[in-house]
Amino acid sequence: xxxxxxxxxxxxxxxxxxxxxxxxxxxxxxxxxxxxxxxxxxxxxxxxxxxxxxxxxxxxxxxxxxxxxxxxxxxxxxxxxxxxxxxxxxxxxxxxxxxxxxxxxxxxxxxxxxxxxxxxxxxxxxxxxxxxxxxxxxxxxxxxxxxxxxxxxxxxxxxxxxxxxxxxxxxxxxxxxxxxxxxxxxxxxxxxxxxxxxxxxxxxxxxxxxxxxxxxxxxxxxxxxxxxxxxxxxxxxxxxxxxxxxxxxxxxxxxxxxxxxxxxxxxxx
Amino acid sequence: xxxxxxxxxxxxxxxxxxxxxxxxxxxxxxxxxxxxxxxxxxxxxxxxxxxxxxxxxxxxxxxxxxxxxxxxxxxxxxxxxxxxxxxxxxxxxxxxxxxxxxxxxxxxxxxxxxxxxxxxxxxxxxxxxxxxxxxxxxxxxxxxxxxxxxxxxxxxxxxxxxxxxxxxxxxxxxxxxxxxxxxxxxxxxxxxxxxxxxxxxxxxxxxxxxxxxxxxxxxxxxxxxxxxxxxxxxxxxxxxxxxxxxxxxxxxxxxx
Numbered sequence: 001x002x003x004x005x006x007x008x009x010x011x012x013x014x015x016x017x018x019x020x021x022x023x024x025x026x027x028x029x030x031x032x033x034x035x036x037x038x039x040x041x042x043x044x045x046x047x048x049x050x051x052x053x054x055x056x057x058x059x060x061x062x063x064x065x066x067x068x069x070x071x072x073x074x075x076x077x078x079x080x081x082x083x084x085x086x087x088x089x090x091x092x093x094x095x096x097x098x099x100x101x102x103x104x105x106x107x108x109x110x111x112x113x114x115x116x117x118x119x120x121x122x123x124x125x126x127x128x129x130x131x132x133x134x135x136x137x138x139x140x141x142x143x144x145x146x147x148x149x150x151x152x153x154x155x156x157x158x159x160x161x162x163x164x165x166x167x168x169x170x171x172x173x174x175x176x177x178x179x180x181x182x183x184x185x186x187x188x189x190x191x192x193x194x195x196x197x198x199x200x201x202x203x204x205x206x207x208x209x210x211x212x213x214x215x216x217x218x219x220x221x222x223x224x225x226x227x228x229x230x231x232x233x234x235x236x237x238x239x240x241x242x243x244x245x246x247x248x249x250x251x252x253x254x255x256x257x258x259x260x261x262x263x264x265x266x267x268x269x
Numbered sequence: 270x271x272x273x274x275x276x277x278x279x280x281x282x283x284x285x286x287x288x289x290x291x292x293x294x295x296x297x298x299x300x301x302x303x304x305x306x307x308x309x310x311x312x313x314x315x316x317x318x319x320x321x322x323x324x325x326x327x328x329x330x331x332x333x334x335x336x337x338x339x340x341x342x343x344x345x346x347x348x349x350x351x352x353x354x355x356x357x358x359x360x361x362x363x364x365x366x367x368x369x370x371x372x373x374x375x376x377x378x379x380x381x382x383x384x385x386x387x388x389x390x391x392x393x394x395x396x397x398x399x400x401x402x403x404x405x406x407x408x409x410x411x412x413x414x415x416x417x418x419x420x421x422x423x424x425x426x427x428x429x430x431x432x433x434x435x436x437x438x439x440x441x442x443x444x445x446x447x448x449x450x451x452x453x454x455x456x457x458x459x460x461x462x463x464x465x466x467x468x469x470x471x472x473x474x475x476x477x478x479x480x481x482x483x484x485x486x487x488x489x490x491x492x493x494x495x496x497x498x499x500x501x502x503x504x505x506x507x508x509x510x511x512x513x514x515x516x517x518x519x520x521x522x523x524x525x
Contacts, residue, residue, distance in 0.1 A: 177364035177430075180324050181437060182354035182381025190389045191377055195368045 062244035069242050074230055074249055080144055081226030084216040087148040089209040092155030097201070099156060100163030106175070107167050107193050117160070125157025129215050133224055147224025151215050155208055162207075166200030167193055203265060210261045217250055276302040276473050277323070277441055282332035282342075284318050291330070292318050294497040300441070305464060305474045307484035307505075310494035311517050316477040319494070320443050323475070324356045325349060337440055354381030357434030357472070359463070361446040363426040365433075367419040371410060374418050374429050375401040378436025397436075404432040408462055424455035428462060435466050442467055444476040448483065456480065460487045481513065 015023065102108050102117035132150035140146050170193050178192045220228015227246060234242035277300040284293040292315040300306055308316045321327040323334055325341060334341040337355060344352055357378075365374045376393050383393065393401075405411055408428040418426060427447060434442055444463065448456035464487050467474045478484045484491060485505040493501030493508070493516040501512050514520050 171364075171367070173360060173362050173364035174366045176326055177358065177360060177433070178366070178377060178380060180326060180353060180356070180358040180443075181378055181433070182350040182352075183377075184350065184380075184385060186385035187380050187388055190385050191369070191373075191380060192366055195366050198368060 058240065061240035064241065065244045065248065066239070066241035067245065069245055070249070073242075074227065074246055077220075077225075077227040077230040078249060078253065081216050081220065081228070082213065084144050084148045084151065084219070084224070084226055085209060085212040087144075088151035088155060088212050088216065089205065091148065091152035092159050092208060092212075093201075093205055095152065096156040096159030097163055100160040101167060101189060101193070103160060103164040104167035104193075106170065106172065107189055117164075121157045121160045121164075123157070124153055124155075125161070127154065129154040129219060130222065133219055133222060137223070142223040142225075144225035147216060147219045147226065150219060150224065151212050154215070155212060158211075159204055159208055162204045163197065163200060166197045166204075170196040202268065206261045206264060210257055213257055214254060274301050275299045276336070277475075278333075278335040279323075280333040280335070282319070282322060282334065283330045284315070284322055284327065285330045292497050293322070293329075296332070296497075296499060298492065298499065298502075300473055300475060302473050303471060304489040305467065305476060305487055306490045306492060307488035308475065308477050308492045308494060309479075309481055309484050309516060312479075314494050315497045316494055317445055320358075320445050320475060320477055323441075323443060324353055324358060326358075350381060354437055355440045357437045357439035357442040359427070359430050359434050359442070359444040359447045361449050363423070363430045363450075365418040365426055365429055368417060370415050370417055371405065371421070371429050372401060372414040375404060375432045375436050378433040381437070401432070401436060404435055404466075405429075407466065408432050423451050424458060427451065427455075427459050431459070431463055431466060435470060435472070438470070439472055442472045442474045444474060446477050446479060449479055456483060463487075481508070 099117050099120050102113050103121055105114055108114060108117070129150050132153050133146060136146035136149045140149070174196065175188055175192045178188055183191065216224070216226055217228045217231075220226040220230070221232050223229060223232075227250060231243065231246040231250075234240075234246060277298075279296055279298045279300075282293055282296040283291050285291045296319060308319065310316050318327055322329040323336075323341065325344070329342050332342060336352065339348070339352055341349075341352055366377070369377075373391070376391070376397060377388075379393060379397050380388055387393070402411075402414065405414055408431060410425060410428055410432075413421065413425070413429075418429060421429065430447075442463075447463065448459050451459060460483055463474065463476075466472075476484075476488070485508060488505055491501065491503065491505050491508055492499055493512060495516050495518070500515050501508070510520070510523055513523060
């Protein structure tokens, strides 16, 4: 340390001028996008001013909750929703697991099969449940079957992707040992990969079931049956006390399922 | 030329992971139909590659590996699987399927002989099941048949690995550093189990080993490798300080 060094302090500059310009450009761009979006969605101020009033009004109409409506209508609809979700999850697993094995590079060392499987995974996942539902409603008409199929097909991508990642993490040594024994490719999958990825399988199955219950509620809104349809009917008939009943039921069920899934995952997997 | 007792005959075996940089440089060896052959040598000298070329977990670049009338180096598909059934292998990390039971792991040794569907339903032959029980008893794990493999200690897992390999009724047993993950006492126990089982079933054994003393103690023949070449091939007694220096290089590590 001497005085001359103290006089000529090293200057530290966090960003180069080019970086500063780039940062400003990004910031400017963001502001422009928000401004443009606000202009496009045309907010009508009058509707905003009386929003609190509307909320209070709706709350009043939702109360008291029409509990009597639960057993005759909401409960059967809820059971149907759960059935749609269970069906969809099982179908999704049956279709998604084989595709998952085909997509895993270690279990299927054939690049074009990997490519096809990956395409199926991306395609099924990127088409939303609602689009699948439109497709199946056109084929089988509205109802629980179309709903279950729509959710099942949308599930393939998620299930297959998560599962193939699990397969790719399987212990290579164990597989090598089975290869050394003279096992066939099918035997490697059944006696090697499958036991190793069983925890992944259960975790994916539970997680997807949880998601599918919520999906089947939404699908009900467009006529696929279940509690969503009960909600839609109540809204159409302006029976707000019944709407609140359905919303409350959904809320309780979702929390319940979340708790069950978390507990099972914690204890079993 | 090979003698009639030759079980495995390797000729001019070369393996290059990177073209032009051979790990194995022209290896030629004959393994007889009995006894233990230990391969020693520094890390990275191709011991493991040599062992793995034999059952084709690694594909050799060129050369010939004659075993039971077939050139293993040229096989693929079903003939390769049929040849692999005849070669047992024991691994450093045991390589069991950890979430299966001990019994299932031992019976996996028969996978080459049953269909995938049969294996999936665990419908193995009674004779195979009897043999598996006998082997488990032999390696001292009679009461562990229904325990999951991941509940066992390292030494116990390696015993299961050996039982799985012997379950194949192989014509040759390969062992890739079978004791390197085990403590000294367990290492000796594992070597004894392997020696005894191989002798009882008249299976010749080829074993990669880091511990020279263990190799000298159990093998009838020592192959010293260095830089991808065989630099010593002979009786354990012949391994003197000069030869060890030739194999491992340097001499400071040799206690005088």
